[in-house]
Amino acid sequence: MKGCEHEALHDDLAERARQSMPDDESILSLAAAFKAISEPSRLKILFALRQGEMCVYHITRAVGSTQSAVSHQLRILREGHIIRARRDGQNIVYSLADAHVVAVLALACEHLNCAF
Amino acid sequence: MKGCEHEALHDDLAERARQSMPDDESILSLAAAFKAISEPSRLKILFALRQGEMCVYHITRAVGSTQSAVSHQLRILREGHIIRARRDGQNIVYSLADAHVVAVLALACEHLNCAF
DNA sequence: TTAGAATATGAATAAGTGTTCATATATTCT
DNA sequence: AGAATATATGAACACTTATTCATATTCTAA
Numbered sequence: 002m003k004g005c006e007h008e009a010l011h012d013d014l015a016e017r018a019r020q021s022m023p024d025d026e027s028i029l030s031l032a033a034a035f036k037a038i039s040e041p042s043r044l045k046i047l048f049a050l051r052q053g054e055m056c057v058y059h060i061t062r063a064v065g066s067t068q069s070a071v072s073h074q075l076r077i078l079r080e081g082h083i084i085r086a087r088r089d090g091q092n093i094v095y096s097l098a099d100a101h102v103v104a105v106l107a108l109a110c111e112h113l114n115c116a117f
Numbered sequence: 118m119k120g121c122e123h124e125a126l127h128d129d130l131a132e133r134a135r136q137s138m139p140d141d142e143s144i145l146s147l148a149a150a151f152k153a154i155s156e157p158s159r160l161k162i163l164f165a166l167r168q169g170e171m172c173v174y175h176i177t178r179a180v181g182s183t184q185s186a187v188s189h190q191l192r193i194l195r196e197g198h199i200i201r202a203r204r205d206g207q208n209i210v211y212s213l214a215d216a217h218v219v220a221v222l223a224l225a226c227e228h229l230n231c232a233f
Numbered sequence: 234t235t236a237g238a239a240t241a242t243g244a245a246t247a248a249g250t251g252t253t254c255a256t257a258t259a260t261t262c263t
Numbered sequence: 264a265g266a267a268t269a270t271a272t273g274a275a276c277a278c279t280t281a282t283t284c285a286t287a288t289t290c291t292a293a
Contacts, residue, residue: 017168030231042281090291
């Protein structure tokens, strides 16, 4: 494999791309963030939280899953800085971390011609 | 588990969330799109393609992987409608599908306080 | 402080996924 | 047409991950 060498210009392009590549740590952080929102069960949680902050029980009802499964997923979303947790008495209330999350969801829906 | 029933208001919230939940097909499409951009190796390809369209050989060089691995990853990105393929003689030239991709990457970088 | 309720977590299992190796397909050149 | 090149693909293996079940933790109320 030698590539389209008739366009030596592209060798430069590849070299520039290699040099401007983010470091592994940044790539891993980005991957973790996207991975957090790339599972159907977690996406459902995010769509639920778009309606407003909710405790675990209500999230569980909104997405139609079990308490344990939701709790595990919430942890991943929390660690990916996609959602925030706040204690309110006996409950823990979750909400979307910031406007970026809503914006990314909106962009993706637009990208796929969804209606959300 | 009964939830924070002292705020009967949240029962309505959960119910509204349940009703406004996108259908499973939409959720799966979204998940597939995000999953496509949630792997370090594929993210590197996207960052490479931000420099401009490239053939497989140059992508391989830019990300420092093997031809086969890159080809498999390109398929996933293609099927997730993240990138476009176009034949140019003996080569296949890949490029980012649309501005949404760049925008999502930028938002995520902003979200994580990255510099890209 | 003890009982009860809401949420979190560890272990186990089942399903999904990335890479490698070998090979197939498609295109160009002679 | 045949050889050479660029890219794609199938199978296999290692690794990751989502869910379930049982249990732990953290808070409130009495």
